[in-house]
Amino acid sequence: MSISTPDWVKNAVFYQIFPDRFSRGYALKPPISKAWEPWLDPPTSQGYKGGTLWGVIEQLDYLVNLGITALYLTPIFQSACNHRYHTHDYYQIDPLLGGNEAFQALLRAAHQRQIKLVLDGVFNHASRGFFQFHDILENGPYSPWLDWFKIEGWPLAAYQGERPANYLSWAENRALPQFNHAHPQVREYLMQVAEYWIKQGIDGWRLDVPDQIQVPGFWQEFRDRIKALNPDAYIVGEIWGNAQEWLAGDQFDGVMNYPFTAATIAFVAGDHLDPQQVSPALHRAYKPLTAQAYGLRMQTLLEQYPWHIQLTQLNLLASHDTARLLTIAQGDRASVELATLLLMTFPGAPCIYYGDEVGLPGGLDPDCRRGFPPQANWDLGLAAVHQQLISLRHRFAALRIGQYQVLAAGEDLYLFCRYCEDQGLIIAVNKSNQQITTSLELDTESLPWLWNSEQASLLYGTGTLETSPATGCPLTIQLPPRQGSIWGPYTVNATAVLQGSKL
DSSP states (O other): OOOOOOHHHHTOOEEEEOGGGTOOOTTTSOOSOSOOOOTTSOOOSSOOOOOOHHHHHHTHHHHHHHTOOEEEEOOOEEESSSSOOSEEEEEEEOGGGTHHHHHHHHHHHHHHTTOEEEEEEOOSBOOTTSHHHHHHHHHGGGOTTGGGBOBOSSSOOSSOTTSOOOBOBGGGOTTSBBBOTTSHHHHHHHHHHHHHHHHHTOOEEEESSGGGOOSTTHHHHHHHHHHHHOTTOEEEEOOOSOOGGGOSSSSOSEEBOHHHHHHHHHHHHGGGOOGGGSOGGGTGGGSOOOHHHHHHHHHHHHHHSOHHHHTTOEEESOOTTSOOHHHHTTTOHHHHHHHHHHHHTSSSEEEEETTGGGTOOOOSTTGGGOOOOOGGGOOHHHHHHHHHHHHHHHHOHHHHHSEEEEEEEOSSEEEEEEEETTEEEEEEEEOSSSOEEEEEOOOTTTOGGGGOGGGOEEEESSOEEEEOTTSSSOEEEEEOTTEEEEEEEEOOOTTOOOOOOBO
């Protein structure tokens, strides 16, 4: 099968926004209500802070300046919860967010700035307020929509926790009744919802818990119908583990790359990592890694999927479902800087969770969903690191579409390169608390472009790299404690092939 994935994703830098917590948008439209939780108070599971899509519009120029080229919004359809994964109406933008008027204005404003917009599609389950399910609650076995859900008995107990719910729901949460995807009407309804918003102009779908939909051919049909409307639409699934089943080219373009997240944080945070800020189910994945173990983990990841799929993976360090890295690392800024360096230099589309770029902390849900801080509370140094690394990614094609080769990895030093036909860069990370100065034996014949050092310079960081192919140890590197650096660009011969890494 020939695999085709959207080229724009391979060159994109994403920004994930939790709309209720990003910006209220007073300048464009006053919020509907003033009865919101105070913006800077700790978030609660059920409270609203009043962010809107008008607020997102107000912040677009900030995002452009940061270097963002694509937005992923958590659900924005009408709902009765702050995260909106309990959908009431798939055709209406939540009035609290500004309604359909605000959405259309956001879509226009984003596209005018060359920013793509990807929405969150919650197609596995709806809510108790979804019309067809609400009709079942009102009319019981007489409802014409009984077969839309998986009813197991009567009476339904949608709100009585002491009684069996008598219907299937996601994760046994009776607030989230699960669709019966085998029913033709349900399947067609969801397909038409997805098509409708593509026709409105969105640039793709992030799919919530798509592995829960096991009906044969569902996601293949979804892809066919979406790509028929927009071949460049991005389809990315929330799959937390190995996603080979969904990434053969006939379903998704990529997945949220949580294996990259866990390995990268485990490597850079190490002993700084607070296990209390990691879900118990993920403790093993976050066990501290040496540079060598990290390199092996990255090579395994890169071998799992075809290259065109690798380039459209959605790589991230945090999301609305995880604690923020700054909190996981117990406030260690170096962990955030090193992880961001690795994020921006790995194959696939990097995605920043709103506020991470300015040092917003946050523990496990709901604390990871804090209000975006006012500028007076920003960590300007961390913001500058993000801006610089994003700028380098946009500047050098090798960081976006180039091959990834591990050059050396031991206990604390991780050295690798990204290269394409005419350009190469060297990236090094020292995760230890001590300066590293070492000479490395590298195969000069397999790395001919590396010795073209007169064309390279230090692009990021404070380390030094010296090459001397005439000696037995042709590469000498010095890195300060807890630092990373980038050197380049090197001129690459298109016929040169990198061989074996030093793992």
